[in-house]
Amino acid sequence: MATFISVPLKKSSEVELVKPLSKFVTATYPAGEEQAEYLRSVEELNKLRKSALGRPLDKHESSLEILLRYYDQLCSVEPKFPFSENQLCLTFTWKDAFDKGSLFSGSVKLALASIGYEKTCVLFNAAALASQIASEQNLDNDEGLKTAAKFYQLASGAFGHIRDTVLSALNREPTMDISPETVGTLSNIMLAQAQEVFFLKAASDKMKDAVIAKLANQAADYYGDAFKQCQYKDNLPKYFYFQEVLPVLAAKHCIMQANAELHQSILAKQKKRFGEEIARLQHAAELVKTVATSHDEYVSVKDLTEKINRALTAAKKDNDFIYHDRVPEVKDLEHIGKAALVKPTAITPPLSQKFADLFEKMVPMAVQQSMSNYGQRKAETVNRLVGTMREATNLCNGVLASLNLPAALEDLSGDSIPQSIAEKARAVVQLGGLQSIEQLIRDLPELLTRNREILDEALKMLNDEETTDNELRSKFNQRWNRTPSGDLYKPLRAEGSNFSNILDKAVQADQVVRDRYNAHCDMITLLCKPENELNAAIPSANPTKTLQGSEVVNVLRSQLAQLDEMKRERETLEGEIKAVTFDMSAVFLTSLAQDGAISEEQMSLSKLDQLYGAYNQRVQATLRTQEELLGQVQTSHQEFSSLKQSNTEANQREEVLKKLASAHDSYVEISNNLREGTKFYNDLTEILLKFQNKCSDIVFARKTERDELLKDLQQSIAREPSAPSFNVPAYQSAPAAPAGGPTPAPRTVFTGQPQQAQQQPSVMKPNPPARPPPPSFNPQAASPNPAATPTGPPNSNPPPLAPPSQAQGPPYASYPGYYQMPMGYNPYAYGQYNMPNMPNMPSMPNMPNMPYMPYQQTPGQGGYPAAPPGGQPYPGYPQQPPQQQPYYPQQ
Numbered sequence: 001m002a003t004f005i006s007v008p009l010k011k012s013s014e015v016e017l018v019k020p021l022s023k024f025v026t027a028t029y030p031a032g033e034e035q036a037e038y039l040r041s042v043e044e045l046n047k048l049r050k051s052a053l054g055r056p057l058d059k060h061e062s063s064l065e066i067l068l069r070y071y072d073q074l075c076s077v078e079p080k081f082p083f084s085e086n087q088l089c090l091t092f093t094w095k096d097a098f099d100k101g102s103l104f105s106g107s108v109k110l111a112l113a114s115i116g117y118e119k120t121c122v123l124f125n126a127a128a129l130a131s132q133i134a135s136e137q138n139l140d141n142d143e144g145l146k147t148a149a150k151f152y153q154l155a156s157g158a159f160g161h162i163r164d165t166v167l168s169a170l171n172r173e174p175t176m177d178i179s180p181e182t183v184g185t186l187s188n189i190m191l192a193q194a195q196e197v198f199f200l201k202a203a204s205d206k207m208k209d210a211v212i213a214k215l216a217n218q219a220a221d222y223y224g225d226a227f228k229q230c231q232y233k234d235n236l237p238k239y240f241y242f243q244e245v246l247p248v249l250a251a252k253h254c255i256m257q258a259n260a261e262l263h264q265s266i267l268a269k270q271k272k273r274f275g276e277e278i279a280r281l282q283h284a285a286e287l288v289k290t291v292a293t294s295h296d297e298y299v300s301v302k303d304l305t306e307k308i309n310r311a312l313t314a315a316k317k318d319n320d321f322i323y324h325d326r327v328p329e330v331k332d333l334e335h336i337g338k339a340a341l342v343k344p345t346a347i348t349p350p351l352s353q354k355f356a357d358l359f360e361k362m363v364p365m366a367v368q369q370s371m372s373n374y375g376q377r378k379a380e381t382v383n384r385l386v387g388t389m390r391e392a393t394n395l396c397n398g399v400l401a402s403l404n405l406p407a408a409l410e411d412l413s414g415d416s417i418p419q420s421i422a423e424k425a426r427a428v429v430q431l432g433g434l435q436s437i438e439q440l441i442r443d444l445p446e447l448l449t450r451n452r453e454i455l456d457e458a459l460k461m462l463n464d465e466e467t468t469d470n471e472l473r474s475k476f477n478q479r480w481n482r483t484p485s486g487d488l489y490k491p492l493r494a495e496g497s498n499f500s501n502i503l504d505k506a507v508q509a510d511q512v513v514r515d516r517y518n519a520h521c522d523m524i525t526l527l528c529k530p531e532n533e534l535n536a537a538i539p540s541a542n543p544t545k546t547l548q549g550s551e552v553v554n555v556l557r558s559q560l561a562q563l564d565e566m567k568r569e570r571e572t573l574e575g576e577i578k579a580v581t582f583d584m585s586a587v588f589l590t591s592l593a594q595d596g597a598i599s600e601e602q603m604s605l606s607k608l609d610q611l612y613g614a615y616n617q618r619v620q621a622t623l624r625t626q627e628e629l630l631g632q633v634q635t636s637h638q639e640f641s642s643l644k645q646s647n648t649e650a651n652q653r654e655e656v657l658k659k660l661a662s663a664h665d666s667y668v669e670i671s672n673n674l675r676e677g678t679k680f681y682n683d684l685t686e687i688l689l690k691f692q693n694k695c696s697d698i699v700f701a702r703k704t705e706r707d708e709l710l711k712d713l714q715q716s717i718a719r720e721p722s723a724p725s726f727n728v729p730a731y732q733s734a735p736a737a738p739a740g741g742p743t744p745a746p747r748t749v750f751t752g753q754p755q756q757a758q759q760q761p762s763v764m765k766p767n768p769p770a771r772p773p774p775p776s777f778n779p780q781a782a783s784p785n786p787a788a789t790p791t792g793p794p795n796s797n798p799p800p801l802a803p804p805s806q807a808q809g810p811p812y813a814s815y816p817g818y819y820q821m822p823m824g825y826n827p828y829a830y831g832q833y834n835m836p837n838m839p840n841m842p843s844m845p846n847m848p849n850m851p852y853m854p855y856q857q858t859p860g861q862g863g864y865p866a867a868p869p870g871g872q873p874y875p876g877y878p879q880q881p882p883q884q885q886p887y888y889p890q891q
Contacts, residue, residue, distance in 0.1 A: 005248055009129060080368075364589075370598045424527065503684075538657065588600070
C-alpha cells in the first residue's frame with residue numbers, strides 16, 4: 001500500500017557567472033580589499049551553482065542542503081546586483097521536468113534572462129528532491145516517519161510558493177512544469193502524502209481509533225482534491241507523468257477512505273452499533289475492491305483487503321447469530337470527522353541550516369542606487385556653492401582690472417613695471433606660459449574624437465542587433481515572442497542620447513575657451529617675455545608722486561586689502577565645503593529594513609540641508625561683503641582718478657596695464673578650464689567604455705537568446721504537419737483488432753527515477769512473457785493440401801509447406817491457380833534458409849538452419865534463360881555501345 005509519489009528534477013544548462021559578475025564588481029567598486037573579496041565571492045557562487053545543478057544529486061539531506069544553500073544565496077544576491085535584460089544580463093536555460101519532447105525535437109526548455117526564473121527552478125528542484133528523499137524513508141520506524149512528514153510538508157510549501165510567485169517572477173508564460181496549475185496540484189499531492197504519513201504514525205503507535213479514522217479521512221479528502229485538480233486541468237493529463245499519477249491518487253483516495261471506515265467501524269463496535277459496523281466494513285470492502293479491480297497494478301491492497309474481509313465476516317457472523325442489528329445504508333451513516341495535522345512549510349529564506357551570505361558586506365542595489373543619487377545631489381550642492389564663489393571672485397577681478405587696480409596705485413612713478421603686474425607675469429611663466437595652454441588646446445579634439453568613436457560604436461551595436469531582431473520578428477510574426485529590442489534598449493538609447501548632448505555642450509564650451517584665448521593671446525605673450533622687454537612694451541607717463549601719501553590712495557589700498565582677505569576666506573571656505581563627508585548607506589539600509597522602501601529624495605535633501613546649510617549662509621555673507629567693498633572701491637577710484645594728471649601717455653599706459661592684468665586673470669581661468677576639460681574628457685572616456693561594455697554584454701546576451709529561440713522555432717516547425725489533416729476512406733482504414741486481442745502490459749508508478757533506483761515498496765509490473773521461438777518445420781514432413789491443389793496440367797512445383805502450429809501473422813488471400821504463401825515466410829529474414837555465404841551480409845542469430853528452396857517453374861511458363869558465357873551478351877537484346885570512360889573519377 002505504501003506507494004508514494006515523487007517528482008523528477010529539472011535540468012539546467014551551464015551558465016557563465018564569473019565573467020559578467022566580476023565585470024560588474026570591478027566597474028562598481030574601486031580596486032582594493034573590498035573588490036578582491038567580492039571577486040572571490042563570485043567564484044564561490046559559481047562553484048555553488050555547479051555543485052547544486054551541475055551534477056546528479058543523491059537522495060540525501062546533504063544534497064538538499066546544497067540546493068537550499070544555493071537558493072538562499074540567490075535570494076541574497078538578487079537585490080545586490082542589477083539583474084535585468086538591459087543591465088546585468090544572465091540567461092538561464094531550464095528543461096521541462098515532465099515534457100520530454102520527442103526523439104527528434106528534444107526536451108522542451110525555456111531560456112530567460114531573469115534571476116527570478118533561476119530562483120523558481122532551483123526551488124522546484126529542492127521541492128522535487130525533498131519528495132524523493134521522503135519517498136525513500138523507511139516508514140517502519142518513527143525516525144523515517146518524522147523525516148518523511150517533514151520533507152513532504154517542505155515540498156508542499158515550496159510548490160505552493162512557486163504557485164504564488166512564478167508569474168510575477170517571470171513576467172511571461174512559464175513552462176508547464178512550473179505553471180501555477182501544475183505546482184498547485186503537486187503541492188496538494190505532497191500535503192496529502194504528509195497527512196498519510198501521520199496516519200501511518202498514528203496507526204503504528206496504536207492511537208485511538210477515532211483519531212486514526214479522522215486522520216485517514218483527512219488524507220482521503222486531500223487525495224480527492226489532488227485527483228480532481230489533476231484530472232480537470234486541461235494540460236496536465238496529456239503528460240505521461242500525470243497519466244501515471246492519476247490512478248495512484250484515485251487508489252489512495254479509496255484506500256484512505258477504506259481505512260477511515262475500518263477504524264470507524266471499530267469505534268462503532270465499541271459503542272455496540274453492530275449494524276453500523278457492518279455497513280462501514282461493507283463500504284470499506286467495496287472501496288478496496290475498486291482499487292484491486294482498477295488500480296492493482298499501481299497499489300497493492302491485499303493485506304488491507306484481508307483485514308477488512310476478516311473483520312466483516314466476524315461482524316456478520318456475530319450479528320446474524322447474536323445481535324440481529326439492522327444494517328443501515330451507507331448514505332445514512334454519520335460522517336467521519338477530519339483532523340489535519342499537516343500544513344505546507346513557509347518558504348522564508350534562509351532555508352539552509354548553514355547559510356553564510358557570500359556578499360554580506362555588499363549593500364543592496366536599492367541602497368546603491370540611493371547612494372548614487374545622493375552622491376549626485378551632494379555634488380550638485382558643492383558645485384553650486386563653489387561655483388557661486390568663483391563667479392563672484394571672477395567678477396571682482398574683472399572690476400578691479402577695469403579700474404587698473406591695484407596697478408594704478410603701484411604705478412605712481414610712471415616709468416617702471418608695477419609690482420602686481422610683475423608678480424602676474426612671473427605667475428604666468430611658472431604655469432607654463434603659452435606652450436602649456438596651446439598643448440592643452442591641441443589635446444582636446446583628440447579626446448573628443450575618441451569619446452565620439454566609443455559612443456558611436458556602442459550605439460551601432462544596438463542598432464545592428466535591433467535590425468536583426470526586427471527582421472526575424474517580421475519573418476516569424478507571433479512566434480518571435482521575446483521582448484522587442486526597441487523596447488529593451490530604450491534606457492540605453494536615452495543614456496546614449498544624454499552622452500551625445502554632453503559631448504555637444506562640451507564642444508561649445510571648448511569653442512568659448514578657444515575664443516577667449518585668441519582674444520587675450522597677445523597680452524599673454526607679453527606677460528611671458530622677460531622683465532626688461534615687458535617694461536619696454538609698457539608706455540611711460542608723467543610721474544604722479546604727489547599722490548603717494550594722499551588719503552584717497554590709503555583708502556583704496558585698505559579696500560583692496562579687504563577684498564584680498566575676502567578672496568582668501570573664500571578659498572578656505574571652498575576647501576571646507578569639499579571636505580564634508582557623510583555615509584548615508586546606514587540611513588538607507590535602516591529605511592529599507594523598516595519600511596521596505598527608500599524615500600531617497602526626501603532623505604537626501606534633508607541631510608544635505610543639514611550638512612551645507614551653514615556653509616551656504618557663509619557664502620551668501622561673502623557675496624554681500626564683496627558687493628559693499630566693490631561699491632566703496634569704485635567711489636574711491638573716482639576720487640583717485642580726478643586727482644591724477646590726465647594726459648594721452650598716462651591713458652595709454654593705464655590701458656596697457658589693464659589689459660595685462662586682465663590677460664593674467666584670463667590665462668589662469670583658461671588654464672583651469674582646459675585642465676578641467678581634459679579631466680572631463682578622460683573621465684567621460686571611462687564612463688563611455690562602461691556604457692560600451694554594457695551594450696556589448698546585452699547584445700551578446702540577446703544574440704545567445706536569439707540563437708536559442710531560433711533553435712526552438714526550428715524544432716517546433718519540424719514537428720508541425722506539412723499538410724492539413726484529411727479523412728481516410730473507410731475501405732482504406734485498418735480492420736479493428738479482435739476482441740480477444742492481447743492485453744496491454746501494466747504500467748508502474750512513475751516517480752521520476754529509474755526503476756532500479758526505487759527503494760520504496762511498490763508493486764512492480766510483471767515481466768512480459770518470453771518471446772516465442774521462431775517457427776521450425778521440416779520440409780520433408782510437409783504434406784500437400786488436396787483441397788488447395790488447382791486443376792490443370794501437371795507441373796513440377798512442389799506442394800506448399802504446411803503452416804506452423806503457431807500463427808505468425810495475418811492469413812494470406814488464396815486465389816485459384818496459386819499456392820498459398822507459407823505462414824512462416826519472412827522475405828527479409830536473411831539467413832532463414834541455407835543461403836551461400838555472401839560478403840557484407842549480416843549474420844542473423846536465433847534463426848533456424850533452413851534448407852535452401854530452389855526456384856520452381858510455374859506451369860505453362862518458360863523458364864528464364866541461363867546466364868550466357870562470360871563476356872557474351874544475352875540473346876535477343878540489342879547490343880549496347882562500347883562502354884565509355886566515365887567523365888567523373890571513380891571512387
